[in-house]
Amino acid sequence: MNKRITPYYWMTVPAVVLFFVFMTLPALQGIYYSFTNYNGFGKEYDFVGFKNYFNLFQDDNVGNAYWFTFKFAIVVTILTNILSLLIALGLNAKIKFRNFFRGIYFLPNILSVLIVGYIFNYLFSNVFPIWGQNLGINALSTNILGSESLAWIGIVIVAVWQSVALNTILYLAGLQTIPTTLYEASNLDGAGKWREFWSITFPLIAPFFTINMVLAMKNSLMVFDQIVALTNGGPGRATQSISHLIYTGGFEGGEYAYQSANSVIYFIVIAVISILQIRFLQRREMDL
Numbered sequence: 001m002n003k004r005i006t007p008y009y010w011m012t013v014p015a016v017v018l019f020f021v022f023m024t025l026p027a028l029q030g031i032y033y034s035f036t037n038y039n040g041f042g043k044e045y046d047f048v049g050f051k052n053y054f055n056l057f058q059d060d061n062v063g064n065a066y067w068f069t070f071k072f073a074i075v076v077t078i079l080t081n082i083l084s085l086l087i088a089l090g091l092n093a094k095i096k097f098r099n100f101f102r103g104i105y106f107l108p109n110i111l112s113v114l115i116v117g118y119i120f121n122y123l124f125s126n127v128f129p130i131w132g133q134n135l136g137i138n139a140l141s142t143n144i145l146g147s148e149s150l151a152w153i154g155i156v157i158v159a160v161w162q163s164v165a166l167n168t169i170l171y172l173a174g175l176q177t178i179p180t181t182l183y184e185a186s187n188l189d190g191a192g193k194w195r196e197f198w199s200i201t202f203p204l205i206a207p208f209f210t211i212n213m214v215l216a217m218k219n220s221l222m223v224f225d226q227i228v229a230l231t232n233g234g235p236g237r238a239t240q241s242i243s244h245l246i247y248t249g250g251f252e253g254g255e256y257a258y259q260s261a262n263s264v265i266y267f268i269v270i271a272v273i274s275i276l277q278i279r280f281l282q283r284r285e286m287d288l
Contacts, residue, residue: 027267030260030263030264031264033045033256033257033260034052034257034260034263034264035047036048037257038257038260039256040250040251040256045257052257052258052261052262053261053264056258056262056265061237061240061245062245062262064237064240065237065240065242065244065245066242068152068238068240068241069223069241069242069243070221071152072152072220072223072241073220073221073223075156076156076159076160076163076223077216077220079156079160080159080160080163080216081167081212081213083160084167084170084171084212085167085171085209087105087164087168088168088171088175089175089197091105091168091172092175092176102169105164105165106165106169107165108161108164108165109162109166109169113162113225113229116158116161116162116229117158117225117226117228117229117230120157120229120230121145121229124143124144124154124230125143125145128140128143129141129142129143145230145231147235148235148238149238151230151231151234151238151239152238154231155226155227155230155239158226159220159223163220166215167212167215167216170211170212171208171209171212174204174207174208174209175201177204177205178200178204178205182200182204183200186199206281206284210277210278210281210284213277213281214274214281217273217274217277218270218273218274221242221273222243223241224241224243224244227239227240227241227244232244233248242262242266245259245262246262246263250263
């Protein structure tokens with residue numbers, strides 16, 4: 001038995017060591033530095049206790065970043081799951097070129113987030129305003145990324161467009177697990193499409209709905225690449241997310257220890273939200 005187990009150790013131990021070195025160890029170092037006044041370079045620093053954590057709750061920039069991130073995450077999560085579920089229902093129907101359309105809808109997921117962001121940046125800045133002027137549409141005539149009140153909408157559009165792809169595939173996987181005999185029986189009973197959806201489809205794909213909601217919320221709370229490519233946190237700080245604030249403040253603003261404390265709070269917030277989502281949605285699965 002020991003000879004059989006040995007190869008598994010040779011496969012798992014290197015992975016565990018690499019994960020500890022590149023993931024766990026930096027996280028522990030970040031927690032350690034969050035109790036200091038370390039500026040990110042040099043060797044001199046002092047312990048300040050919970051001072052960084054207290055200051056976070058009095059910092060307006062941190063508060064604005066959390067407000068924007070939560071607002072962004074809620075909107076993106078809702079839109080992503082609604083659109084991806086509708087698309088999955090359409091792609092699961094008996095239509096021509098079904099596999100072709102499935103490949104097309106999954107394409108955004110394999111594209112680089114930064115590349116997609118820069119492409120949409122060009123579209124919002126140059127293409128759409130020209131179209132709006134030629135068509136006489138005032139809403140498209142200006143670059144929304146340059147507006148403090150509208151820039152976040154452009155980021156939402158890009159994030160939803162790209163995240164819908166993965167969620168659609170997951171919903172498709174869930175739809176294909178539903179036995180067709182259930183739909184045949186419902187047709188014999190005279191049930192309509194709306195009734196089929198709420199009584200058969202949605203209850204049976206509830207676990208996939210839970211997964212998609214948790215993944216969409218987590219990814220939205222961690223938004224960074226779209227911010228860098230589209231607005232870089234601007235105009236001003238109107239679209240600065242938490243992760244973008246941690247990066248710019250920690251690596252460019254000399255606030256390494258301060259933003260380390262922010263990252264610890266950030267991790268706790270994401271973990272708590274994810275756990276609450278899973279518990280609430282799993283209870284909903286049981287009710288359905």
